[in-house]
Amino acid sequence: MNFNFVQNLNKGKAFVYGDDINTDVLAPGAYLKYSPEKMSKHCLESIDPDFVSNVKPGDIVVGGKNFGVGSSREQAAASLVILGVRYVVAKSFARIFYRNAFNLGLTPLICEDYRKINNNDILEINSKEGKIKNLTQNCEYNTNSVPDHLLKIVNAGGLLAELKNKIENNTLKTLRFRKDN
Amino acid sequence: MGMTISEKIIAKSAGVSLVKPGEIVTCSVDIAMIHDSSGPRRQGPRLKELGLNVWDPSKIVVISDHYVPAVDTVSANILKITRDWVKEENITNFYDLQGICHIVLPERGHLKPGLFCVGGDSHSPTGGAFGTFMIGVGATDMTAVLATGEIWVRVPETMQVNWSGKLNEFITAKDMMLALCGRIGLLGADYMVCEFTGETIKNLSMDERMVLTNMTAEVGAKTGIIAPDNTTLDFLSSKNLKEIDMELCSDEDANFATIEKFDANTLEPQVAAPHSPANSKNLSEFRGINIDQAYIGACTGAKLEDLQMAAKILKGKTCSKTTRLLVAPSSTKITAAAAADGTLEILTEAGAILLPSGCGACAGLGAGVLSKEEVCISTTNRNFKGRMGDQDAEVYLGSPYTVAAAAITGRIVDPREII
Numbered sequence: 001m002n003f004n005f006v007q008n009l010n011k012g013k014a015f016v017y018g019d020d021i022n023t024d025v026l027a028p029g030a031y032l033k034y035s036p037e038k039m040s041k042h043c044l045e046s047i048d049p050d051f052v053s054n055v056k057p058g059d060i061v062v063g064g065k066n067f068g069v070g071s072s073r074e075q076a077a078a079s080l081v082i083l084g085v086r087y088v089v090a091k092s093f094a095r096i097f098y099r100n101a102f103n104l105g106l107t108p109l110i111c112e113d114y115r116k117i118n119n120n121d122i123l124e125i126n127s128k129e130g131k132i133k134n135l136t137q138n139c140e141y142n143t144n145s146v147p148d149h150l151l152k153i154v155n156a157g158g159l160l161a162e163l164k165n166k167i168e169n170n171t172l173k174t175l176r177f178r179k180d181n
Numbered sequence: 182m183g184m185t186i187s188e189k190i191i192a193k194s195a196g197v198s199l200v201k202p203g204e205i206v207t208c209s210v211d212i213a214m215i216h217d218s219s220g221p222r223r224q225g226p227r228l229k230e231l232g233l234n235v236w237d238p239s240k241i242v243v244i245s246d247h248y249v250p251a252v253d254t255v256s257a258n259i260l261k262i263t264r265d266w267v268k269e270e271n272i273t274n275f276y277d278l279q280g281i282c283h284i285v286l287p288e289r290g291h292l293k294p295g296l297f298c299v300g301g302d303s304h305s306p307t308g309g310a311f312g313t314f315m316i317g318v319g320a321t322d323m324t325a326v327l328a329t330g331e332i333w334v335r336v337p338e339t340m341q342v343n344w345s346g347k348l349n350e351f352i353t354a355k356d357m358m359l360a361l362c363g364r365i366g367l368l369g370a371d372y373m374v375c376e377f378t379g380e381t382i383k384n385l386s387m388d389e390r391m392v393l394t395n396m397t398a399e400v401g402a403k404t405g406i407i408a409p410d411n412t413t414l415d416f417l418s419s420k421n422l423k424e425i426d427m428e429l430c431s432d433e434d435a436n437f438a439t440i441e442k443f444d445a446n447t448l449e450p451q452v453a454a455p456h457s458p459a460n461s462k463n464l465s466e467f468r469g470i471n472i473d474q475a476y477i478g479a480c481t482g483a484k485l486e487d488l489q490m491a492a493k494i495l496k497g498k499t500c501s502k503t504t505r506l507l508v509a510p511s512s513t514k515i516t517a518a519a520a521a522d523g524t525l526e527i528l529t530e531a532g533a534i535l536l537p538s539g540c541g542a543c544a545g546l547g548a549g550v551l552s553k554e555e556v557c558i559s560t561t562n563r564n565f566k567g568r569m570g571d572q573d574a575e576v577y578l579g580s581p582y583t584v585a586a587a588a589i590t591g592r593i594v595d596p597r598e599i600i
């Protein structure tokens with residue numbers, strides 16, 4: 001999966017869904033065999049058939065508790081990234097999804113005030129300060145601070161980009177370089 | 182302060198003497214398991230891009246189980262990519278169409294107590310039944326593991342799941358796990374390790390213990406684990422494994438974040454209603470619901486003992502005319518064993534349709550998916566909306582006894598009424 005990783009997609013419309021948005025909803029099994037790009041066209045279709053046609057780069061998905069529950073399939077996070085989403089705001093995240101998200105350059109933000117966000121509200125996110133501005137309602141919410149090592153991953157553009165940096169800087173020992181390279 | 186089993190394994194693989202929940206440490210990986218779906222087709226190109234080979238081919242196990250056997254050119258291609266990559270990387274631990282990864286891994290002797298393992302699949306906690314600390318990760322995390330042999334983890338807290346008493350006849354590990362899902366919910370053990378303890382656990386076979394650790398994925402746990410005992414030792418010895426750490430256990434003064442206590446004596450058959458394992462209740466609440474398809478399959482529900490349980494109910498009986506029974510044994514070795522001991526004969530005489538050993542309909546990938554508005558009862562581990570086929574299909578979860586009983590009567594019924 002190679003994305004043209006664009007940062008600073010931190011302002012957009014909120015798409016609000018409920019609790020337990022699972023990986024079968026984010027990345028339906030029937031399309032798993034296809035490319036991540038093709039798969040992303042079916043993201044969330046079982047609960048919101050219009051999501052894929054309406055979502056724009058920078059838009060923000062808002063869930064309730066346990067966002068991303070289910071399988072380890074990375075396409076659940078990748079689909080959102082491909083569609084231009086860089087932030088998911090929720091009360092809590094399933095652990096594999098949480099890791100996958102950072103690894104792919106999607107920042108999951110834990111926010112107690114998630115219920116106050118309405119569909120179509122315009123949000124602006126400052127993940128460094130842990131703030132979400134709701135420009136529609138003219139108010140601000142706090143988010144849990146993101147651990148440093150995860151911020152580093154997401155800022156590098158994902159885990160692979162970070163790994164690339166480490167390889168270039170020679171900070172890893174166990175590597176076996178390909179002979180054909 | 183003492184440590185739990187998981188803390189001990191994490192500390193050892195991080196090369197430190199002590200770890201505490203919440204700390205972030207980097208662990209070296211003993212075994213990395215990947216399958217056709219989340220595996221080579223994802224990591225191959227990425228490793229190439231990084232200019233790397235895998236860190237140690239002998240520590241990688243590759244299992245093709247999700248798209249087997251190929252049903253179209255897309256899945257055929259995924260399987261071919263897997264075969265080609267394994268050759269290119271000189272990986273000899275490759276099981277092609279031999280069964281489901283979580284079953285094949287211990288069946289072929291890759292797991293033992295004290296190992297720190299990662300799997301490219303959410304049900305990787307299954308390995309905990311063997312005293313292995315095994316977590317599921319996504320494809321990018323796995324790429325980094327294959328490249329470096331390391332992974333960062335946040336040391337999880339441990340929840341003790343304690344079962345006392347004796348299970349009644351026809352009550353199984355599946356009922357135990359559905360009861361846990363029903364009680365604590367999909368996030369009940371969020372980020373924790375579920376360590377199973379107590380007299381009931383000691384009396385369970387390895388097949389049944391694997392159901393417990395497998396389904397810790399359904400309560401949000403990082404993994405599940407069970408201390409090794411003689412049952413574990415017998416199993417591992419049969420795989421010719423040596424140097425088995427039988428001392429591995431949680432210290433008496435180890436810190437458990439919470440303890441969930443259950444009484445096996447009073448446990449009734451459990452059924453989870455659509456669309457979540459957390460919708461589990463006593464079977465009696467769902468009695469009479471009509472069933473179109475009964476599915477015995479997946480890593481959770483089609484091991485040899487699961488098939489034997491189904492056979493116990495189905496012996497000399499026939500499936501309802503309105504219900505089809507599909508059976509996909511979890512591995513080819515299990516199929517062979519069930520053929521040898523007569524189990525398969527009982528199942529097929531009752532009308533069961535035998536499917537290949539693989540993930541199949543469990544994740545909506547292979548044969549046996551559901552149509553709109555169809556109702557299925559299944560021995561699989563999760564019943565999320567759309568997972569086994571159409572978005573408008575409904576899936577109930579139950580033990581192999583319960584699923585077999587439904588196949589006979591065409592509706593949900595207590596298996597003890599059938600005998």
Ligand code: SF4
Pocket residue numbers: 281282283302304478479480481539540543544561562
């Ligand atoms: S059988 Fe089902 S739950 Fe098990 S690994 Fe395959 S898809 Fe996952």
